[in-house]
Amino acid sequence: MNPRGIAYWVATVLTAFVFLSGGVMQSIGAAPAVLGITELGYPAYFATILGVWKILGALVVLAPRCPLLKEWAYAGMAFNMTSAAASHAAVGHPTAKVITPLVILGIVAASWALRPASRRLSIVSTTPATILEAAA
Numbered sequence: 001m002n003p004r005g006i007a008y009w010v011a012t013v014l015t016a017f018v019f020l021s022g023g024v025m026q027s028i029g030a031a032p033a034v035l036g037i038t039e040l041g042y043p044a045y046f047a048t049i050l051g052v053w054k055i056l057g058a059l060v061v062l063a064p065r066c067p068l069l070k071e072w073a074y075a076g077m078a079f080n081m082t083s084a085a086a087s088h089a090a091v092g093h094p095t096a097k098v099i100t101p102l103v104i105l106g107i108v109a110a111s112w113a114l115r116p117a118s119r120r121l122s123i124v125s126t127t128p129a130t131i132l133e134a135a136a
Helices: 003-027 031-039 045-062 067-090 095-114 128-135
Strands: none
Touching (some): 003 031, 003 045, 031 045, 045 067, 067 095
16 A cells, blocks of 8 residues: 555544544433533534434545545534534633644545545536537
C-alpha cells in the first residue's frame, strides 16, 4: 500500500472510531453524552438523534463503494464538527473544547481528500458540448 493509501486508512479509521464511539454513547443515552448535549443548551433527546446519525455516518465512510452516501456522510460530519465548535464557543467553554471538534474536522477532511477513486463520486459534466458529444 502506498503512503497516500495508508494516510487515507489512518484518517478514515480515526474518523469512524470517533463517530461510532460517540454515536453509540449518545444513542444509548449514556449520562456523560447526554450531559454534554444538555450543557450546550440542546434537549436531551437530541443526543439520540445525533448518535444514530453519527453511527450511520461512521459505517458509510468505512463501507466500500456508495460514493454519494459517502459525500453526504462527510458533509454531515463537517456540519456536526463545525456546529460543535460553535456551540462550545457560544456557551463559553474553554478553548480546548472549541478546538477539539475542529481537529476532528481536520481528520475528517483528510479522510475525504485522500479517498481513492473507487470511493469518490464521479461528476458527469453537463455542458452543452459534452451532452452533444454523448448523443453523437
